[in-house]
Amino acid sequence: MASRFTRLTTVVPQLARGYAAPAKTVKVPVTLFGLNGRYATALYSAAARQNALDAVEKDLKALDALVVKDKGVQAFLENPTINRKVKLDGINALLSKAGKPSEVTKNLFETLSENGRLDQTTKVISSFAELMSAHRNELSLVITSTKELDKATLNKIAESLQKSGLSEGKKLLVSNKVKADILGGLLVEIGDKSIDLTVSTRLAKLNKLVTDSI
Structure with a gap:
C-alpha cells in the first residue's frame, strides 16, 4: 500500500497506475494550492495523459450530485471512526450507480483511501471542477x-x-x-x-x- 504523499510528483503515478503508455507532458491550466489543489492537479494530469478528462469529470459530477442530495454521504466520508476500506467500498458503490467509472477516477479514490483523505472528497471534486473550467x-x-x-x-x-x-x-x-x-x-x-x-x-x-x- 502506498504511503502518504508529501509531493505532487508522488501522486501522479498513483493515479495513473496500471498504464504502460509513455507519459506525455501536460500543461495544467491554472495553479491550485493546498492539499485539495494538489490532488486535483494530479488527477487532471493523470486524466489528461489518458485522454480521460471528460470521463473523470462526468464521474465526479455524478458523485457530487449524490453527496449534495444526501447529506448522510458527506457525514459518512468525514466520519473518522469508519474504516478506510468501508469508505472506499461506499464510494465505489456510489460511482457504480452512474455507470462504469473511469480507471483514473477509481485510482483517485484508491489513493485518497490509502492516504486517509477520503474526507476531502468534495473539496477535491470542487478543485477539479475549477481546473476543468479553466481548461475550457x-x-x-x-x-x-x-x-x-x-x-x-x-x-x-x-x-x-x-x-x-x-x-x-x-x-x-x-x-x-x-x-x-x-x-x-x-x-x-x-x-x-x-x-x-x-x-x-x-x-x-x-x-x-x-x-x-x-
Missing part, C-alpha cells in the same frame, strides 16, 4: 441580488462584462445568488474580482463617514 477557458460570473433576476437581465449584465477587459476574453458562466441582506443593488463577482454596488455597502460607507466626522 471559462470564467465564473456570480451576480448577487435581493431577488432572482430574469434571464434577460442576467444576459445584459454578462454581455456588458464580456465586452470589458474584466472578462479576459473568456466565456462567462453566469449564476445568480439571492441575498436579502444586501438590501438592494448588485454584487458582481467575476473570477477573483468583484464590483460591489449593493445598498448595504453604500450604507456602511455612509455610516463610517458620519462616524468619522463626529
Whole structure:
C-alpha cells in the first residue's frame, strides 16, 4: 500500500497506475494550492495523459450530485471512526450507480483511501471542477441580488462584462445568488474580482463617514 504523499510528483503515478503508455507532458491550466489543489492537479494530469478528462469529470459530477442530495454521504466520508476500506467500498458503490467509472477516477479514490483523505472528497471534486473550467477557458460570473433576476437581465449584465477587459476574453458562466441582506443593488463577482454596488455597502460607507466626522 502506498504511503502518504508529501509531493505532487508522488501522486501522479498513483493515479495513473496500471498504464504502460509513455507519459506525455501536460500543461495544467491554472495553479491550485493546498492539499485539495494538489490532488486535483494530479488527477487532471493523470486524466489528461489518458485522454480521460471528460470521463473523470462526468464521474465526479455524478458523485457530487449524490453527496449534495444526501447529506448522510458527506457525514459518512468525514466520519473518522469508519474504516478506510468501508469508505472506499461506499464510494465505489456510489460511482457504480452512474455507470462504469473511469480507471483514473477509481485510482483517485484508491489513493485518497490509502492516504486517509477520503474526507476531502468534495473539496477535491470542487478543485477539479475549477481546473476543468479553466481548461475550457471559462470564467465564473456570480451576480448577487435581493431577488432572482430574469434571464434577460442576467444576459445584459454578462454581455456588458464580456465586452470589458474584466472578462479576459473568456466565456462567462453566469449564476445568480439571492441575498436579502444586501438590501438592494448588485454584487458582481467575476473570477477573483468583484464590483460591489449593493445598498448595504453604500450604507456602511455612509455610516463610517458620519462616524468619522463626529
